[in-house]
Amino acid sequence: MARLRRPSKKSLGGLLAVGIVVGILFWGGFNTVMEATNTEKFCISCHEMHDNVYMEYKETIHYSNRTGVRAVCSDCHVPKDWTYKMIRKIQASREVWGKITGTIDTREKFEAKRLELARREWARMKASDSRECRNCHSFDSMNKESQKQRARKQHEMALEDKMTCIDCHKGIAHHKPEGMTEEDEE
């Protein structure tokens, strides 16, 4: 009894070691799986993404540009910070249900729903002050002198009016949805 009540230091240490190893394996595995869902390969493994938004993104500067820097789906659509990333991943689990029930499994269904989906993403980006854009871009590091006249003017106005990237840059990586209203551009 006394032996049971008082475990040896050796066995306690063993238990701790096993716990640490299991913890590392679990945590590592969890993160590996989560990171796997952040890859472009994963995102476009569904035809809904591959045939629609991915094809549009491939025409844009975020896919191909002179400096060879590419922003993949998750760079814009998944936060880098762990807490925000987890929240986003949990929200995104709805998309699994959408996939199972086929809410956008044809081009027609996708087009019918894309304004609603886009508005949801624009709202998320606006609420976070375009946090994912700002992982790479910032007004501080922008050399407006080397920008074209139009971009320079627009960025000066955006700074003045405390606007955020997504206020103007809707449609920067995908086609703009049909049926947008003036409120969408406010």
Added chain:
Amino acid sequence: MKKTMIAGAVGALLALGAGGAFAAAPDWGKVEAKDITLFYPGVSPLEWIQKGTEHGGARALRKGETCADCHSDETADMGKKIASGQKLEPNPIPGKAPAIPVKVQAAHDGENLYLRFSWKQPAASGAAKMDEANPVKIAFMLESGGKVELADQSGCWATCHQDSRTMPGADDAKKKYVKGGSVAEGKFYDLYQWRSGENKGFNGHVADTRVMEGGTALVSAEGKQDGDTWSVVFTRKLAGGEGDVTLESGKSYNFGFAIHNDNSAGRYHHVSLGYKLGVDADGDVKAAKQ
């Protein structure tokens, strides 16, 4: 005696007439030239430029910026995008020139304003002729005081609407107009045009509709083609009648111009953004006294 008097009166009239028609043009070699690149605008009427869902600059326009503030350096690129049908042109014409760089010179002598436009003839597209009679037409418009809504910012766009003729689905009889157009209230654009085939100048205006005649300010409009270079000189009185903008020293006016090249008509022209013409005053194009 009677004959002498009649001959004298006729002679005086002729001399006066000649004086009016052949006012002393300035030495253009000494007048500074402003380079303005006209571009092919496709279907981008006033309604389009104000539509935020399609024109990223609609917000800037609402804030009071001018078209030229954002676009003056890139009109040639805009022309390429539109003429090729990549944007704003549902009916692209193969071989249509995307842009026309023009030199603009202005001067006055206290009585008349002289405006000279020169440009190199772009290659012909070979498309069907819309205006058989006139291979080239050039027009300019003036507006005073920004009385027409958006005139200070958008130049000729304030007269260009989606329901005007040659716009998709528009009535063929509907011409240019300005919102609330009224000559009596000063809400109009003063319009001048020279047509190469007819070799004739026109002086009209754009108010509730566009009229090509009625103005009394135009003294002469003369154009010629030397090799591949066109030059057209308009002479107009600083003063004007009804439907003419009266020009005063020390003031600037809204100014825009357009070329119908390649026998084109209606919206198939090349246009400038909105600029300022300063008469002894600051402006994109300055008319100084000679």
